[in-house]
Amino acid sequence: MAKTITTVISGGLVTALLFGASVNAQDQAHLQERERLLSLIEEVNGDPEKRRIAIREGHQRVSFCSNCHGDDGNSKRPKIPNLAGQNPAYLLEQFDLFADGRRKDFVMQTLAKEFTMEDKINISIYFSNQDVMPDQEIDLLKARHGKELFESVCQFCHGADGKGEAGYARLAGQQKEFMIIALKRYRDNSKAELRPQEVRRTDVRMERVTQHLTDQEIEALANYIASIE
Ligand code: HEC
Ligand code: HEC
Incomplete structure (x- = not known):
């Protein structure tokens, strides 16, 4: 500890x-x-x-x-x-x-x-001190794609197993839909058409890593993250 x-x-x-x-x-x-x-x-x-x-x-x-x-x-x-x-x-x-x-x-x-x-x-x-109990439906094909993306970009901060031991958010087993919403919020903050009051969440690091993600990639990542036990 x-x-x-x-x-x-x-x-x-x-x-x-x-x-x-x-x-x-x-x-x-x-x-x-x-x-x-x-x-x-x-x-x-x-x-x-x-x-x-x-x-x-x-x-x-x-x-x-x-x-x-x-x-x-x-x-x-x-x-x-x-x-x-x-x-x-x-x-x-x-x-x-x-x-x-x-x-x-x-x-x-x-x-x-x-x-x-x-x-x-x-x-x-x-x-x-509570245990995460993953019980979501996972699209295995999407999760496999998500795993590749996760390993090339995300694990650097969130840890190889997504458990965020270094103090970054724990992602493993997180709710799929919530992940999709969160990732799109970071990604879309810089879009010119968005009004400032619509910016719900900002983080310079997460904005950078999500900038080039497509909706499909975000969905793949969410399926993988939800599946990590
Ligand atoms: C440079 C370090 C870094 C990298 C790389 C990174 N993240 Fe993050 N991530 C953070 C930080 C810092 C936060 C907390 C930001 C905040 O407080 O809003 C965060 C938060 C998140 C959250 C919100 C978690 C929650 O419970 O609300 C998600 C989802 C997320 N990251 C997913 C990813 C994914 C997917 C990738 C790879 C595409 C990734 N991150 C790569 C640093 C990083
Ligand atoms: C009416 C429903 C509701 C109640 C009650 C509620 N929350 Fe939340 N909470 C949410 C939602 C929705 C989010 C996600 C917000 C977002 O998308 O940024 C959230 C996010 C959070 C987060 C951030 C988690 C993350 O992964 O980023 C924490 C921490 C949290 N809540 C703690 C609490 C605590 C502690 C209480 C009780 C004192 C509480 N919440 C009560 C709906 C609720």
């Missing part, structure tokens, strides 16, 4: 440098706050008693979330992401992005604004 967390933080900075994202004072403050929460998560996860309590508290705190994301973070709705097995670094990042409106979704923005520091820690610990 300790190793994962260190890789997360330095990985994020290294990527920011490699991919030209500037790190301003506000980003720096965000990074420091996340680093602090991540080390708290690491500390709680390392102590069986504290971990048990955090999972219990987290479970109570997410009772409302389960209507959409499933009680154990396995979503039964194709357009809603699984949270089970997601890594804490990515979860914390998304809470911030929703809370300050950089990622747009009405329900999630409203909810994320209410999270206390304790909520963020307990919720992250609860979901990251």
